[in-house]
Amino acid sequence: MHLTNSVGGKKEQFIPVNPGHVGMYVCGPTVYNDVHLGNCRTFLTFDIVARYFRYLGYKVRYVRNITDVGHLENDADEGEDKIAKKARLEQLEPMEIVKHYTEGFHHVMRQFNILPPSIEPSATGHIVEQIEITKKLIDNGLAYETNGSVYFDVLRYNKDHHYGILSGRVVEELMESGRKLDSQDEKRNKVDFALWKRASPYHIMRWPSPWGDGFPGWHIECTVMSTKYLGEEFDIHGGGMDLKFPHHECEIAQAVGANGKDPVRYWLHSNMLTVNGQKMSKSLGNSFLPHELFSGNHPLLEKGFSAMTVRFFMLQSHYSSTLDFSSEALHAAEKGFKKLSNSLGIIKKLTYSGKGEGKTQVNEEFSRLVFELHTNMSDDFNTAKTLAVLFEMSSRINDLKSGNISMTDVSEEKFNIFKGSYVKMMEDVLGLREEAEHNHELLKGVVNVLIELRKKAREQRNYALSDTIRDDLKKLGVQLKDGKDGEMTFSVE
RNA sequence: GGUCUCGUGGCCGAGCGGCUAGGCAGAGCUCUGCAAAAGCUUGUACAGCGGUUCGAAUCCGCUCGAGACCUCCA
Structure with a gap:
């Protein structure tokens, strides 16, 4: 088995951490909106990965999360949480939003015959762990608190490690391009990213923490949930191309910063639907x-x-x-x-x-x-x-x-x-099943009656009648096919 | 602007230095009362220009074109 590792971009032989087992983590949807076809493509890709490994006889633990907090509208400090925003606009509880779109997502997955993952953890179910790892990163000197929020210190991390190993980004270049840090910013450097955000008084989604009431950052959930269920080092981490930077890059930095080891053996990225x-x-x-x-x-x-x-x-x-x-x-x-x-x-x-x-x-x-x-x-x-x-x-x-x-x-x-x-x-x-219509017993029975009648008509060379039967069925979407030996079959369009 | 990817026949799409990918559409034929399905045969190709090589769609350079990431997105 060979697969292309996004780190290095080369095709590598697959060697599992534990022989006979595959641990795979895939970034799931942020449930503030309906999933579209592009999203489906990614989940289909990793459905195939999981299915094929199982087919090969591996025991697969497939973890795919539900992001239900922490995903901000943008990386600026004033960015609003996607779920919270939707809840505000629709005048609903955040959990109502989350439930609605999670169910919609599951429904779509079933329609596409995409099998459910082994574990489907949610970010809000792992607040405690996210706080713990944030504390650990502060202890390790890789994160700092400002004003009730905690940020990851990318420059500090980059001294001993390589921030950009996955995406090919160069920290110095990132520092130069784009928006400048203004005096309002809580970050020490523009490349830093949030581990924990302080909740403003009117913010609905909030949890107590050592730094006051707040909510977790976007990237930290995946680090927590992947390593909790798959271990500090696991086989495959997947997701859409567009998550490579900054999301996955940050995940690596967090895991390395907290646990001291590279979390993922093989990074897999599925490309975009255009x-x-x-x-x-x-x-x-x-x-x-x-x-x-x-x-x-x-x-x-x-x-x-x-x-x-x-x-x-x-x-x-x-x-x-x-x-x-x-x-x-x-x-x-x-x-x-x-x-x-x-x-x-x-x-x-x-x-x-x-x-x-x-x-x-x-x-x-x-x-x-x-x-x-x-x-x-x-x-x-x-x-x-x-x-x-x-x-x-x-x-x-x-x-x-x-x-x-x-x-x-x-x-x-x-x-x-x-x-x-x-x-x-x-x-x-491949998860390609026959279209279901053939298996409808009643339809099958009814069409078979008509097939028998048509056979009789053809034996009597009553082609006008036999063609009427076929043409009328065709109009209803049922296609009759005459076999060589007089046997007839049908398909539904 | 920085980083990177891609450009294949009418359409979609494999391809990782030598051997017809495949699907759809088109053409011809076989089977059939006529259809449908199926089978057989068949054409059209690697954006352009250079280079490396015995040999390039495939490696290198340049040009043109498209796109992605650098802000949220799978």
């Missing part, structure tokens, strides 16, 4: 909400697309590349996914009916495809290449069904490995 080449983001106002996509209720879409189509669409590119989102690309994905999905339905029903050892050439091809499936996934989770192999396998599945390849051409062992790999790769690893 619209017309521009990053999809809440602030740019070009974001797509999942329900807009499913319903097609969006100016840039002519129709809706299923969650599985979108999942497939995203998996066609590598997680580290930007992916451009467009109606056209989605149409193509819809058709492509249907192909794989059809084959999935076929292979699941297919049992070995041949005998003997089969033909060497066919056996070798089946083995090669299975092998490539795994080498591609093990090469930095290359889902795009994996899908290309699945398409090849899909063709072989159709060959088996139509008789282009006979069951006796392949050995029972090769067939079963081939079948198992296709099904597991599709369903367990």
Whole structure:
């Protein structure tokens, strides 16, 4: 297994801290708003990572947090907490905001078949630990209190450590660029960041601390929750590209400053989803909400697309590349996914009916495809290449069904490995399941009655009637397909 | 302005120095009463200009273009 480590940007072999185990932490959403498709891409990326490691037999502990306090509107000292602001605007309790958007987030994750993490801790549930680590950083001389707030001393840290190891930022350059520190500022240097913020008298979200009432800073929650559940050194830390700096850089500094060791072995960053080449983001106002996509209720879409189509669409590119989102690309994905999905339905029903050892050439091809499936996934989770192999396998599945390849051409062992790999790769690893409609018993029954009637009509060469049945069903979105041997199947669009 | 990334055929997108990625769309054919599905065949490509190399989409330099981060964002 190889993966690209954002520190250094090189592909490295994966060696777990504890053999057979994978500890992974991913920065979850700040629940003050609906999650959009760009957010979903990141969570999908790490869903694949967790699924594939499990498939390989690792015991995976996947921690993904919910940020429900501390995320400020901007890094300036007067920045307002996102949750608190929303609560004020909507005249709700912060917890009402948090609950509402957390549930919405979970709902969307289920729609995309993104599995829940092993632990989903929240920042407000770890205030005590955040205060503790802040105290520790002060004791270590890496943080200071001003006016009831506590800041991390980046310059001091940078003397003995490397602030910028992940993002490539140079502290001196950061000091020179951008906004100047004014006399109002509580920070010693502009590069310093908040560990704890004093709450103004009207601030609703507040907890007592050694420095008075306040609330934690944004970066400290992740340091606390990752190391609490995964240990001071764990395997993988993931998140969106845009969190690399400052968020993840600060996490490293905090953990190193408090515990004296580098917390993360491999940093993984998923790239942005773009619209017309521009990053999809809440602030740019070009974001797509999942329900807009499913319903097609969006100016840039002519129709809706299923969650599985979108999942497939995203998996066609590598997680580290930007992916451009467009109606056209989605149409193509819809058709492509249907192909794989059809084959999935076929292979699941297919049992070995041949005998003997089969033909060497066919056996070798089946083995090669299975092998490539795994080498591609093990090469930095290359889902795009994996899908290309699945398409090849899909063709072989159709060959088996139509008789282009006979069951006796392949050995029972090769067939079963081939079948198992296709099904597991599709369903367990890539999380692509057949669209549900096929499984609706009532619909199935009703359509089968019509299929029987149509068969009779065709036997009597009453093509006018048989075409009416087919055309009328088509209008309702049910597509009939005539097989070679007179057998008929249908699919729902 | 600083740091960095990317630019592949009609569209989306793999690619990490030599071997047709793949999907969608297009063209032709097979099967079929007609469709659909499936199968077979097929074209069009690496932004531009230099360099390194026996050999470059792939490495280096420059030019042009797009984007990201440096302020909140997955």
